[in-house]
Amino acid sequence: MATSIPIIDCHVHGSSLSGIPSLNGICECVGIERMNIVCTTGGQRVNANPAALVTKAEFPERFYVFAGLDHSAHFSKGKLSPPSLPEQIDRLMALGADGIKMIEAKPTSRKSLPIPLDGPYFEEYFTHAEETGVPLLWHVADPEEFWDPDKTPSWAKQRGWGYNESFVPKEQLYTEVENVLRRHPKLTVVFAHFFFLSADLPRAAALFDRYEGTHFDLAPGIELLYNLSRDVPATRRFFESYADRILFGTDISGGQPPEEARLRAGIVTRWLETDEEYRVPEGADFLLGPPEDGIVRGISLSDDALAKIYHGNFERLAGARPKALNRELAAQECERIAAEVAVMAGTPVGDTEAAQSAVRLRRSGPPA
Numbered sequence: 001m002a003t004s005i006p007i008i009d010c011h012v013h014g015s016s017l018s019g020i021p022s023l024n025g026i027c028e029c030v031g032i033e034r035m036n037i038v039c040t041t042g043g044q045r046v047n048a049n050p051a052a053l054v055t056k057a058e059f060p061e062r063f064y065v066f067a068g069l070d071h072s073a074h075f076s077k078g079k080l081s082p083p084s085l086p087e088q089i090d091r092l093m094a095l096g097a098d099g100i101k102m103i104e105a106k107p108t109s110r111k112s113l114p115i116p117l118d119g120p121y122f123e124e125y126f127t128h129a130e131e132t133g134v135p136l137l138w139h140v141a142d143p144e145e146f147w148d149p150d151k152t153p154s155w156a157k158q159r160g161w162g163y164n165e166s167f168v169p170k171e172q173l174y175t176e177v178e179n180v181l182r183r184h185p186k187l188t189v190v191f192a193h194f195f196f197l198s199a200d201l202p203r204a205a206a207l208f209d210r211y212e213g214t215h216f217d218l219a220p221g222i223e224l225l226y227n228l229s230r231d232v233p234a235t236r237r238f239f240e241s242y243a244d245r246i247l248f249g250t251d252i253s254g255g256q257p258p259e260e261a262r263l264r265a266g267i268v269t270r271w272l273e274t275d276e277e278y279r280v281p282e283g284a285d286f287l288l289g290p291p292e293d294g295i296v297r298g299i300s301l302s303d304d305a306l307a308k309i310y311h312g313n314f315e316r317l318a319g320a321r322p323k324a325l326n327r328e329l330a331a332q333e334c335e336r337i338a339a340e341v342a343v344m345a346g347t348p349v350g351d352t353e354a355a356q357s358a359v360r361l362r363r364s365g366p367p368a
């Protein structure tokens with residue numbers, strides 16, 4: 001990194017228990033001071049919380065965790081009855097999670113959990129999130145190209161991110177979210193990947209002006225850098241005037257080699273800090289697409305804006321340091337998830353990563 005401003009990456013993924021040393025190594029190699037692990041949810045794994053909680057327990061000064069929800073009542077077709085969504089907020093906050101991650105409005109997740117975000121299933125959850133002020137990091141929609149087979153990039157197609165009529169349209173997802181925000185205007189939300197509005201800054205500005213608790217992260221979605229490189233003066237003006245609402249993120253995964261992670265983060269920091277023109281470097285990861293896809297033009301932000309985007313905003317929303325984990329409550333939560341995974345996957349409880357996480361949380365030391 002060119003600047004000496006400390007950096008918090010608000011959007012990384014831990015993959016597994018075995019990936020913990022690698023994610024911590026990435027932090028050191030990339031020069032990121034702290035990271036927020038955002039946990040996906042869905043399917044037989046219930047959510048990715050267990051390994052993330054162990055990561056936080058073992059590196060308490062470094063890792064924040066935005067935990068995923070538990071929708072196993074839906075995924076088990078009613079066999080399981082986890083706590084209600086508002087109760088889940090309380091449990092996760094009590095055990096020391098720093099916020100909640102929602103992947104539920106990504107088209108693929110919305111298809112597997114086909115429940116409207118603005119319907120009764122989520123209503124009390126959003127009411128409670130607004131009341132408690134818990135920060136959400138929420139993935140809504142995807143790049144518009146993914147709904148157009150002629151424009152969907154091959155790397156996205158290979159992940160099953162090309163959307164036909166069997167997926168909810170992008171504008172419907174925005175409508176549902178807007179309905180939630182209208183009912184809960186004080187929600188604290190970081191929309192992942194610039195809310196996929198990088199091609200429409202006036203619309204992004206209108207959202208920020210209407211809802212004071214809304215923010216965007218900068219995790220690629222490489223298209224956001226390409227879109228925002230088309231008119232550098234306009235982008236720079238937007239970033240300087242809404243510097244309080246934008247957070248640095250990378251979508252680095254603990255499973256990737258440190259050099260790839262370094263390149264991924266460098267694409268974003270170079271764009272924010274310099275006025276250079278460049279392409280995605282050779283050796284960057286598959287999800288960034290090939291160098292020929294586009295040109296990034298740096299927006300050379302002021303140090304004041306950089307300080308907010310790099311760490312100030314995240315610290316305001318989630319705390320100046322990661323919350324202390326209550327190891328005993330975290331272990332109990334992992335055991336609860338382990339029991340659910342065992343039912344859904346038909347595996348012995350002890351074989352689940354959630355159960356192994358609980359063991360490791362208890363072994364790590366006395367409850368905090």
Ligand SMILES: [Zn+2]
Nearest residue numbers: 011013219251
């Ligand atoms: Zn992500």
